Amino acid sequence: MKIHKILLKRQKLGNYNNLFGTLTVETNHGTFYFSTIENYEDRIKEGAYSVDYTYSPKFKRNTPEILGVKDRTGIRIHSGNRGNDFTGCIGLGLINYNKEIPTQVWYSRQAVEQFEALICNNILPLKIFITKNYESEIIRETSNTLVA
Numbered sequence: 001m002k003i004h005k006i007l008l009k010r011q012k013l014g015n016y017n018n019l020f021g022t023l024t025v026e027t028n029h030g031t032f033y034f035s036t037i038e039n040y041e042d043r044i045k046e047g048a049y050s051v052d053y054t055y056s057p058k059f060k061r062n063t064p065e066i067l068g069v070k071d072r073t074g075i076r077i078h079s080g081n082r083g084n085d086f087t088g089c090i091g092l093g094l095i096n097y098n099k100e101i102p103t104q105v106w107y108s109r110q111a112v113e114q115f116e117a118l119i120c121n122n123i124l125p126l127k128i129f130i131t132k133n134y135e136s137e138i139i140r141e142t143s144n145t146l147v148a
Helices: 108-119
Strands: 004-013 017-029 029-039 047-056 059-065 075-078 090-093 126-132 140-141 143-148
Touching: 004 029, 017 108, 029 108, 047 075, 047 108, 059 108, 075 108, 090 108
Parallel strands: 004 126, 075 090
Antiparallel strands: 004 017, 017 029, 029 090, 047 059, 047 126, 059 075, 140 143
């Protein structure tokens, strides 16, 4: 399956420093969608980067790595459910239950396995485009009251 384009659209700032989005993988057999989660404060800048499948000393196996990030290395696409699971990396999930105030992504390991299966038979590195599609407001939860 040939990948034509990988696009990450950051869409919503959630509570507890979570940044949510959608990763779209366009192939010659159709389009695949994944929910994403990042740590808002540690996110990488919007732009075009390369994705390669390299060895990670932390995970002790090959994982997708985002290359070309200025002054940073080891930025990976891996499993995790909440923004505090990441320091610059991007987490994948299959669904996000609460669209109004999301708190985490679900089925992250399955999502990463599916993403890795998509990219493994392609000529690497691939290009990934990261864009911003959210307002600057951060939704924070304090006790039972929501503050924007």
